Amino acid sequence: MSTTLGMLGRLAGNHALKEDLTTALRSGRLPHSILLVGEPGCGAGFAARCLGADYLYPQGGAHAEAVLRGQDSECLTIRGEGASGQIKVERIRDAREKIQHSALSADAAGRVLFIYGAQNLNGASANAMLKIMEEPPEGVLFLLTASSAAAVLPTIRSRCAAYTVAPVPEAECAAALRAALPQIDDRQAADLAFLYEGHIGSALAVMNDPAVKAARAAARDLCRQAEVRDTYRAAALLAKYEKDREGAARLLVQTRTAASAALRRPGFDGLSAPAAARLARAAGDAAKAMAGNANLRLTLTLLAAAATAQDP
Template sequence: MIAEQERLAPAAHDDLDGVPSPAESGAPVGHDAIWETLAGAYGKDRLPQGLILAGPSGIGKATLAFQFARYLLLNPVPREALQTGPQFDVPESLFRQVASGAHPGILHIRRPFNQRSKTFRTRITADEVRAIGRFLSHTSGDGGYRIVIVDPAEDMNIHAANALLKILEEPPANTIFLLIAHAPGRLLPTIRSRCQMLRMTPVDSASMAEVMRRLEVPQPPNGDVERITNLAEGSVRRAILLLAFGGLDIAEAIEGLLKNQNFDLQSARAAAASVGGRGSDDAFDQFNRLIDDTLTEFAHRYAIDGNGETANRLAGYHGEFNEAVESVRTFNLDRRHHVVKTLRDLHGMLHRK
């Protein structure tokens, strides 16, 4: 099991039990080049006010954003900023303030909690983005940066995206927007045009091994970190799901079903019986997390390959899928039907001619 962690950060829709959130994780691993770009631009006082940290889910984008936020807070004068890598000493008080969401210089925008269903909503709404205006109306106490992290930015609905766009058109001085994007193609073109995009790549097996050591994640079968890195496609989050939450069997079942040219209804029903029955909350959550990550990853991959039609189809279905999950939990609908339908829908999109 993963070592017990003192929870500092507010609850979020993609939390993993016992795993620190990005705000609590400290220095990112495997992204030194991106860090050098950011710190170098800041030291020359040329840091754009809008930045998109783009790349597959779970590779450390948000972790880097929070560590860079700490760097900005510790170095409020750009040309006097300490030139360092992502691993640097952070005062305990500052670390805890940032991790707990209590620092007055940082605003973290995420999906809100739905009190009715007792689950997180599937989108970031305009109400959350309006909080940015209130946040920016207060001046920074030390004259340094005010930092807005939107995580992930493609979770914004159209009203939220338009509200953010208005702020980005005339951003206040000493303000930086760090937009986390798993699928940047889903962002409004006008938002992308007002931000500089930095593309982050999946972590390699050496970086994966270092993260596993830090988090005390169970070791992969036969110690084969490279295999898990490949299965997780360089995503630390997916690797943790595979190793620490019994996801390896579920992931391999999903992968097998999606690879076959013909949809295997019998195998889909068998998977549904194992993850969608009563008393299998952990397995059901695992299935939905893996599907969520799979949709994000496939949409990103098809967009990179120039297959915009399939990428858009998957991106649109991503929202439908999350709404279906919320409905199943809110109204106690048949989980096995949800599993089979999800697998059939996803298979149909991937193999549509």
């Protein structure tokens, strides 16, 4: 960890971002509402926790480490719920009550409210959030994350100072993965960095999260079936997800990621460029259909057929 950047020093890359936030924090000019924008896997959530730790516990220590783990008592966390990921107004109201009517710990410099996925605030929950942000309780820092600033409601976005958390260069990503995952070798780290294009969080998730790991394995299997145009085996693989919309969504993310890697480096995951292009189109169409709440069984059946179709 950087001794000059505090916990923010643990965030890979993003050097200007870390310097700007640290300077603002130490000079007392940190805005009370900050929006950290980054594609999934870039580390916006981790950056938010690092900043929250530095805000609450400038000297570091066990409490700061607890913030990074999401376990500190002075932090309130709100995330979306269910398949839609929407943030319900009840969650905002509950957080407001806790902020206004609970006492601060003597060890902390304030309190932090994390809102992960602020693009999932709907009209009602955004209005409830605005009531807190417009008259913020003393000592409370609002840290919001979003996959896109444009996806956040303007009423919320305009109340925040926005910063972008970017993916890191592949070499830096590979080094971070080797440090976090001692069980992998340099080649594996480099392949993961290439596959996820410097998105450290995505690479870590595929190694540490059983659901993501399973989706990655299934995506590699689908790549094999697409390469040899085995419609039967592709359909059999995808049939396992006919009643698992969340699992199917994870599979599509990993499939599109693998296809993208093979387009950049033909042969990655055993997928030729023509097969990768075909699979990318098929998975993209399936993702759009799922977003439109299409019948999942039919969507997966069409995906199997399109992924293994003969080229015109």
